[in-house]
Amino acid sequence: MSVAVTLKQDLERFFSYLQSERRYSAHTVLAYRRDIKHFIRCCDLDETSALNWDKINQADIRMCVAKLHRQGLSGKSLQRWLSSIRSLFTFLCRFHRATHNPGVGIPAPKAAKRLPKTLNIDEITQLLDGKNTNEYKKGKNEKSRLVSVRTRAMMELMYACGLRLSELSGLDMCNIDWQQQTILVTGKGEKQRRIPFGRKAKEAINDWLNYRVRVSEKSEPALFVNIRGHRLSNSSIQKQLKQMARVQGLNTNVYPHMLRHSFASHLLESSKDLRAVQELLGHANLSTTQIYTHLDFQHLAGVYDDAHPRARKK
Numbered sequence: 001m002s003v004a005v006t007l008k009q010d011l012e013r014f015f016s017y018l019q020s021e022r023r024y025s026a027h028t029v030l031a032y033r034r035d036i037k038h039f040i041r042c043c044d045l046d047e048t049s050a051l052n053w054d055k056i057n058q059a060d061i062r063m064c065v066a067k068l069h070r071q072g073l074s075g076k077s078l079q080r081w082l083s084s085i086r087s088l089f090t091f092l093c094r095f096h097r098a099t100h101n102p103g104v105g106i107p108a109p110k111a112a113k114r115l116p117k118t119l120n121i122d123e124i125t126q127l128l129d130g131k132n133t134n135e136y137k138k139g140k141n142e143k144s145r146l147v148s149v150r151t152r153a154m155m156e157l158m159y160a161c162g163l164r165l166s167e168l169s170g171l172d173m174c175n176i177d178w179q180q181q182t183i184l185v186t187g188k189g190e191k192q193r194r195i196p197f198g199r200k201a202k203e204a205i206n207d208w209l210n211y212r213v214r215v216s217e218k219s220e221p222a223l224f225v226n227i228r229g230h231r232l233s234n235s236s237i238q239k240q241l242k243q244m245a246r247v248q249g250l251n252t253n254v255y256p257h258m259l260r261h262s263f264a265s266h267l268l269e270s271s272k273d274l275r276a277v278q279e280l281l282g283h284a285n286l287s288t289t290q291i292y293t294h295l296d297f298q299h300l301a302g303v304y305d306d307a308h309p310r311a312r313k314k
Helices: 007-020 026-040 059-072 075-093 122-128 133-138 143-160 164-169 199-215 233-245 256-270 274-281 290-306
Strands: 182-186 192-196
Touching: 007 026, 007 075, 007 290, 026 075, 059 075, 059 192, 133 182, 143 164, 143 182, 143 199, 143 233, 143 256, 164 233, 164 256, 192 274, 233 256, 256 274
Parallel strands: none
Antiparallel strands: 182 192
């Protein structure tokens, strides 16, 4: 007699599939877990019991969308939620646990298009080369000096290469090619790309390596490590960027992805080469990169308004 498969077992197999076969990061799988948890609650399902997945229909999914929308979930979040549900049922159909996908054909409320926030060139200069940089690097003691030098190296590299937070924290020593002055980055879906970096980033990394050798074992592969010699966490990087921005007197909420946005915007503004920026950012689709053209247009519109004799405001 076969034992019935519980809902929880189905879900754990799905999450394992995302991580092992689809090669999704732990962060992405966690987002799927949250989305599916909303689904379980909305439909009042019991994870410890077996479930005939074909009993879930489009009306159930629409009810969940409406409920989550009333609870304040944005259009973008609902689009992601629906994508998670579709992925779950695609998996269930593939392994004969369901015969149809009730998430297909259900639209989510349109997400308002928000332009990515960036720092301008002056703000980047203030962040990385501001008047408090030398004082920040000196620190009060050995530990604070290590943190300061490491933070500056991370920020220089993020802005120089347009890295995602997870890409920065995932860098290993062996990913740096000093001869070519490039780094090998592993992005979404385990896709790799090689990105050049400039003189400022090289100097900052070299400064950091002089400190890294004091706290890290030779067997530790990570480029950026904490004072115990282990790989630095994403949350620590976020915290230290905020602190550095505060020390440098920036009156804005600076976060890691803002440096990536700034890299893309400034590079596109100077080069006008959308394809090259796409490759450097590791975007699978050009449409994702095209949002930065709107930022460039805003800059051009500002120049026009300031310079054209017929555009100047009274």
